[in-house]
Amino acid sequence: MPGPEAHPVPSPGLPPTPPPAPPVATVRCPNCRTENAADRTLCIHCALLLDPGPAPELPPPWWRRIFRRHPRRAPLAGARPRRRLWRRPSLALPLTLILVAALVWFGLPHLSGLLGFAKKETGSPESVPPSAFRSSSRAPGHPAGAAFDGFNNRYWAPKNVGAGVGEYLECDFDQPVRVMKLIVFPGTSAKADEFLTQARPEKITVVLTSADGRKVSKRIRLKDQAGPQTFDVVGAETVRARLTTDEVYGAGNGRRLAIAEIEFFGRRS
The missing domain is CATH 2.60.120.260 (Galactose-binding domain-like)
Structure with a gap:
């Protein structure tokens, strides 16, 4: 029958053998596939942001964005901002001008009556x-x-x-x-x-x-x-x-x- 498991006995006068070190955690760059230490923020090879954070929220529907202004977002660290050659015009100003033009067009026939009524109400008798x-x-x-x-x-x-x-x-x-x-x-x-x-x-x-x-x-x-x-x-x-x-x-x-x-x-x- 096999006896109890034998443990190696260290030789007298020698230091004990240290336990093996755990493997070092690394993060692979999604751009160049370089292995980076887990505590790094930018890639050691291409300087890309390793942890971009949560995904951006989806934009609201277009009918909510008509009269809503958003502040400009700063570019992410390590990313080059893109230049916009054409900026989409806001719809608030055209809609306001159309509304004013419609009020003037439909109100002109009644303008003289309104002025006469105001004169009767506010003028001196x-x-x-x-x-x-x-x-x-x-x-x-x-x-x-x-x-x-x-x-x-x-x-x-x-x-x-x-x-x-x-x-x-x-x-x-x-x-x-x-x-x-x-x-x-x-x-x-x-x-x-x-x-x-x-x-x-x-x-x-x-x-x-x-x-x-x-x-x-x-x-x-x-x-x-x-x-x-x-x-x-x-x-x-x-x-x-x-x-x-x-x-x-x-x-x-x-x-x-x-x-x-x-x-x-x-x-x-």
Whole structure:
């Protein structure tokens, strides 16, 4: 029978034999096939990058690259950058120019209307005097036309002496107007010494009627003072306006309601 495995006994006086060294790891260059040490970055023969890293990501689809700009990538170490003889133009500028040209082409027919609308909305209103006027009643020498003649030295007064509540002035416009403001001169005159000789309107209901029959109503309150008082009263396509007195200052003692002047401001259609 074989005995136990025998181990060599080192000779006395000699150093022990070292174990064999492990094989050295190498990396083969993919270009020139030269063996390189595993810790090298560039090939010892052709200087090509031995470990280029992970593969580059696939580019996004073309519809995502239209308006997207990418920074220029630096060339890899050891690689020679290629010169581009032709650079693909960006599509953002041509598409923008086409869009602007289309907007201009289709917007030209409506440009004058838009400018007219802007003028109506932002321009200063102008005086729009009525062409016809009437009243609920009139005192001798004080017709309805005295309140629309452009002067405040004459005034309209109703026939009845007393409160004047319910009395009204009404006027028509020869063509539809966009009413924007209303100016009222209450009393007999704009002069302070003549202002208190008759009763004055305190509250007035203004009704604007458009060409299609629609009505806009607004109640205004006047101060008991001489001179013009301005109110924002807006009505589109207005052809008729009525001002009805609801309350009065200084009624009684034989006084009649008095309105020296009424003026409308706006735009003619």
